[in-house]
Amino acid sequence: MDDLLVMAQIAGRRCALHAHDVQSVIEIAAVTPIPRAPDFIAGITAMRSQALTVIDCRRALGFDPDHWATDNRAIVVSIAGYSYALLIDAIEDITSGMGQPEEIPGGFGPEWSRVATGLIETRVGPALLIDVAALIAGPDPIGAAA
Template sequence: MTGDLLVIAQIAGRRCALSALDVKSVIEIGTITPIPRTPAWIAGITALRSQALTVIDCRHALGFGMGPGGSEWPTDHRAAVVADAGYSYALMVDSIEDITTAVGEAGQVPGGFGPEWSRVATGMIETMAGPALKLDLAALLSGPETARNEIEAVL
């Protein structure tokens, strides 16, 4: 992992890192059209050059509700575009900070990351921009455990 490029973003007030190889681009997110009967962590769809992107609200995908004090979480008007299993997604985050280089391997944090993060964080990684939680993209895209169980119950 040392020397790998990472995209650094803030999600639910925490600095996170995604592999730059997973991020196809960073876009200004336009109109998001809600999709009826989808879980809360799927904000809807948006378009990028005539391609439909499923918009994932990363805070809700992690299982976070409202922000501190019951307010909305701050949201950047940019999103990281990623692909997984042939589908494209736009990840709504609090903010996108930078592209930087890893200076070490991902390691565990004594006491863990917290229940919301334990499913998606593969470890804490030191970067040129400071420490960040290294995220597993597939785990993030799958949404919170409760939502996944609700979907499976419907199917």
């Protein structure tokens, strides 16, 4: 796998997103809350007159949002014709993957197992390869009830 990857920190872990899934990285200025939205949806923001749904990645994974520092930037992705701004801890780099994602015996932890497709080696070190659509779907309601 020689795909380009966008490296980011999410909930204190190094993560990789396929660069072809990433439209841009933006500075988040204002987020308008959405009444009755699930708590992992921080609200909406605008990018060049386009509305983006803002996803708090830590909450989407089921983590406490106040535990990690948040970058004032977000990764913009588009899934099924809808655009999202993913709030992350930090943007690290753009690099290429080396090899295929591999499973880890015992898994990645309950929060990550739903969104991580494997551990991938990159030029800047190992990272969890993230399924963006699964991340945007939010926390697992079955796992959240346990």
